[in-house]
Amino acid sequence: MSLTRGAPRADAARAGAVVLTDVVKRYGRGPGAVTALDGVSLDVAPGSFTCLLGASGCGKSTLLSLVAGLDGLTSGSIDDVERPVAMMFQESALFPWLTVAGNVELALRVKGVGRAERRRRAAELLDTVRLSGFADKRPHELSGGMRQRVALARALAQDASVLLMDEPFGALDAMTRDLLHDELERIWRERGLTVLFVTHNVREAVRLGDRVVLLSSRPGRVLHEYDVDLERPRRIDSTPVANLAAEITDALREEVSRHAG
Amino acid sequence: MTAVEVEARREAAPAEHDDTAGGRASRPRGKRRLGPGKAIPFGYLIGPLLLLGVWSWGSAAGWIDPRVLTAPWTVAATAWDLWESGRLGPDLLVSTRRFAVGLAFGVAAGLALAVVSGLSRWGEAIVDGPVQLKRSIPNLALLPLLLLWFGIDERMKIITIALGVLIPIYLHTHNGLRSIDGRYAELAETLRLKPAAFIGRVVLPGALPGFFLGLRFAVTASWLSLVVVEQVNATSGIGYMMLLAGTYGQTDVIIVGLVLYGLLGLGSDAVVRLAQRRVLSWRRTLED
Incomplete structure (x- = not known):
């Protein structure tokens, strides 16, 4: 049984594909084990x-x-x-101590994007989710819908093909x-x-x-x-x-x- | 929020509108709200001022024997005399310096130990036990040993203070760090944060509420340790001044020292609280 963990294939045509084959996930061992996926x-x-x-x-x-x-x-x-x-959760999706822009920029910072470029890209992404003008707000100042827009902008900032x-x-x-x-x-x-x-x-x-x-x-x-x-x-x-x-x-x-x- | 979304949310929650004519901001009079309510301006001064009032009143009415507890105005006059004669200034400076340096070292050590012990199981296994052990031994009991090891100079005083400060910083930061929502760690993982960024952007900000609570205890601990080291073995500082006054039966000078310790403690606590409110503005709690 192969346990390969998603090494990307060479052909670029398959970028963004996800192929699951007979995936089994069990938690615990012995008689108390729970099979989550079979x-x-x-x-x-x-x-x-x-x-x-x-x-x-x-x-x-x-x-x-x-x-x-x-x-x-x-x-x-x-x-x-x-x-x-890129991943987006239902709750606790934003770091409350960072501003809206800070949350989006974190994904860019990881990739080594420079400061000025980060600011520009974050502003662009916030514009994409129609939240321009909210860059300096904290998550608790936003409505639930706006928070999820920010989370979406951050997920997009990761620039991954799979969301x-x-x-x-x-x-x-x-x-x-x-x-x-x-x-x-x-x-x-x-x-x-x-x-x-x-x-x-x-x-x-x-x-x-x-x-x-x-x-x-x-x-x-x-x-x-x-x-x-x-x-x-x-x-x-x-x-x-x-x-x-x-x-x-x-x-x-x-x-x-x-x-x- | 876009204008459309605002509209949409209003439509989704019509019940909020047809309240009383005053709209959602006003509440019916006399109805109690849960939670402590609005902050009182300079409210933290009310308690101490009340205490001062009782003291003044008692002294003026002659209920308090001045040999037992000097009247507030006598204390103020004595403090002024001490300041004028140049005896108070240097002692105050020396004490404040010891307090600050001991606090700085203690906070740095406590923070470092908390991060090590909070983020690694091995770190916890090695660090946590000794810290808990130290916690159960009062500084006063350690003093004879510290005197033997480090002598009677400034070094011993700073170390004693730092040891007292380290404990609350460690305990509360460690606790704050471990109570960070596990989903934030998961989120950091999906963002592929590197360990340094994880500590700087997630762990430390997340542990800040705990750290500040620890800092408030630490500030008090620093003054307490200061009193101990200055009264046991010193040739300068407020504690030494009080010790000397005790030998000569100068109640007023002793009270000056006590009031100074109290004011310095209250002042530094206020500074920490102010910083806390500034830094933790992202939280919404009953405090606001």
Whole structure:
């Protein structure tokens, strides 16, 4: 069994791809061991938007940490990932002691970008997420939606081809989330990013994804994959989105009740 | 926030609006808020001034025997005399210098040990035990040994003070460091921060709230240790002045020394608190 940890392949055409083969992740040993992921295989094409959907505890977030290289896998392989990847969390996504610009610049500082260039690029990125003029504010002075915009700007500053998002809009109200969906879609298309987006919100998954991957709970396995062939830009309250969401919700409910019973 | 987002958020939360006509800023009168409420201007002076008031009143009314506790105005007059005759100035300078140098060394050592012990399991295994051991031994008990090792000169005094300062700085910084949200470390990892940047940008700022709490204890510890070393073995300083006054039964001079220690302690604590409020402006707590 190979345990290769994503050494990037030579061909540049695959930049931004993520290939998971029979990924198994177990925590602990012996009879007390918990299997979080059990043989997950997934082929994510460069520049695609994939939503991972599942009930809580299905190992969605575990999967992202494995792709990010934050955690090691038990068996299987994850290939083609150009690390470091950019990552965005739901909460505690910003350092509260740094200003908005400071948070964005931190990602650039790591790469050895000079001071003046950092300031310029940070201003540009804040402009991209429509937050110009907030550079010197502290995170606690911003609304939840604005904080996530900053987190997105910082993720973009890493200039990675793969963007991992762990329920990034889960704590936001519906209207703010809706606006951020539009922003994310625009930025994803402009930059040709590969996005892996974890959520438990079915409509959000259908609104955003080229593909929606439904995971089972404990252990996490791929239950279904849905291709979303709906025209963009989509609206979260449009009928086609609602119809597909209803279909996926039924499958998800069946899965959840199977475990509850 | 964009104008659209502002609109959107308003629509999403209509309940906030149809309150009383005053809008969201005003609250119904007489309704108690949880939390301590607004800060009182110069509130930290009220307690000490109240104490001074009781003391003055007691002395003026003749309830306090001046042989036991000199009246405030006598203390003030004595302090002025001591200053005029040039006896107070040099002693004050020497004491302040000892305080500052001992504090500086203690803070530096405590901080370094806290980072080593906080970030590495081996560091903790080696550092934490001895520090906890030192914590349970009062400085006063160590003094005979320190006298034997370092003699009676300034070096011994500075070391004694630094030892007293090191403990609270270490304890609170270490605690602050370990209570940093684990997700910040994860975030730093996804950003591929190097160890130096991780310490400088994440660990130290994150541990600052703990460090400042430790610093407030440390400032007090520094004055306390100063009193001890100046009364046990010294030929200068405020403590020495008081010791001398004790031999001659000059209650007023002793009180001058005590008041000076108190004022210096209160003053330095105020400075630390001011710095704390400045530096930790990114936090939102009950303090604000």
